[in-house]
Amino acid sequence: MRTAIVTGAAMGNGYGAALKLCEKGCAVMLFDMSEEVFATEEKLKAMGYEAKGFLCNITDKVSVEKAVDEVVKLYGGVDILVNNAGVARLAEFEDTDDELLDFHLNVNIKGTWNVTKAVVPYMRQKGWGRVVIMSSVTGSMVCDKGYSAYAITKAGLLGLMRSLAREYAEYGITVNAVCPGFILTPNVRRSAARTSPDAPEKVLDGIAAGVPMKRLGTPEEVGALCAFLASDEAGYITGTSNVIDGGNLIPETNVMGV
Numbered sequence: 001m002r003t004a005i006v007t008g009a010a011m012g013n014g015y016g017a018a019l020k021l022c023e024k025g026c027a028v029m030l031f032d033m034s035e036e037v038f039a040t041e042e043k044l045k046a047m048g049y050e051a052k053g054f055l056c057n058i059t060d061k062v063s064v065e066k067a068v069d070e071v072v073k074l075y076g077g078v079d080i081l082v083n084n085a086g087v088a089r090l091a092e093f094e095d096t097d098d099e100l101l102d103f104h105l106n107v108n109i110k111g112t113w114n115v116t117k118a119v120v121p122y123m124r125q126k127g128w129g130r131v132v133i134m135s136s137v138t139g140s141m142v143c144d145k146g147y148s149a150y151a152i153t154k155a156g157l158l159g160l161m162r163s164l165a166r167e168y169a170e171y172g173i174t175v176n177a178v179c180p181g182f183i184l185t186p187n188v189r190r191s192a193a194r195t196s197p198d199a200p201e202k203v204l205d206g207i208a209a210g211v212p213m214k215r216l217g218t219p220e221e222v223g224a225l226c227a228f229l230a231s232d233e234a235g236y237i238t239g240t241s242n243v244i245d246g247g248n249l250i251p252e253t254n255v256m257g258v
């Protein structure tokens with residue numbers, strides 16, 4: 001049985017990845033700073049899966065090392081890491097202060113760095129490992145207004161992904177990125193409610209109308225891609241960015257409905 005760590009696993013894309021890894025027979029360690037992680041643990045266990053919640057803020061190196069140590073004590077190592085935890089707070093560039101910039105850099109970049117650093121030595125010992133990094137199409141390929149702080153981090157993660165893929169290829173460790181478009185997660189629901197407190201569903205419908213597939217993606221669809229990249233079958237895939245966006249990057253024109 002493979003042991004997997006998924007960060008930000010209490011909800012959203014992290015939950016999707018945890019569920020799909022459980023379905024593939026992994027023991028899944030759910031790292032999250034929210035107490036909700038324990039409800040997620042119970043939900044997965046009730047489905048008959050092996051899952052364990054850890055209260056862990058990925059920006060806190062000590063908390064990360066402690067949680068990873070505990071996983072290694074319990075399961076003898078870590079085979080799979082899905083670096084999913086991330087934050088997105090929109091603000092126009094001139095309203096993005098240092099605090100907001102650092103918030104994104106600390107969680108999205110340094111958090112991913114901390115967990116990967118704590119886990120990769122165990123993968124190298126085994127000569128097998130899978131690291132999946134949750135980037136985004138935002139920043140790495142496209143961008144809307146208000147994403148400057150978030151966009152840097154998601155583009156930066158692709159640089160980290162490629163450099164780790166190169167460095168660890170000879171140790172049987174693959175490192176790949178997942179780049180989602182619009183996915184219906186609690187974070188996207190919260191953003192829609194901030195944009196239009198009275199009619200958040202209208203905002204979501206508007207987003208869906210602009211996507212060629214006319215809907216947002218689901219966390220389970222993102223999770224399935226993560227679980228594939230973490231599988232034995234994906235053993236010769238490394239250093240890649242994998243878009244999952246319902247065709248949203250395709251259109252050549254931006255005229256709605258064309």
Ligand SMILES: NC(=O)c1ccc[n+]([C@@H]2O[C@H](COP(=O)([O-])OP(=O)(O)OC[C@H]3O[C@@H](n4cnc5c(N)ncnc54)[C@H](O)[C@@H]3O)[C@@H](O)[C@H]2O)c1
Nearest residue numbers: 008010012013032033034057058086136180183185186187
């Ligand atoms: N939802 C989308 O449309 C979308 C699109 C592209 C990329 N992504 C990426 O997917 C990932 C997950 O996004 P989501 O929409 O599911 O978010 P979400 O807010 O719905 O869930 C994020 C989870 O991460 C946890 N988390 C946040 N900061 C943490 C920290 N410092 N330490 C530990 N846990 C932490 C939260 O508690 C929460 O459980 C992010 O990296 C995000 O950038 C999402």
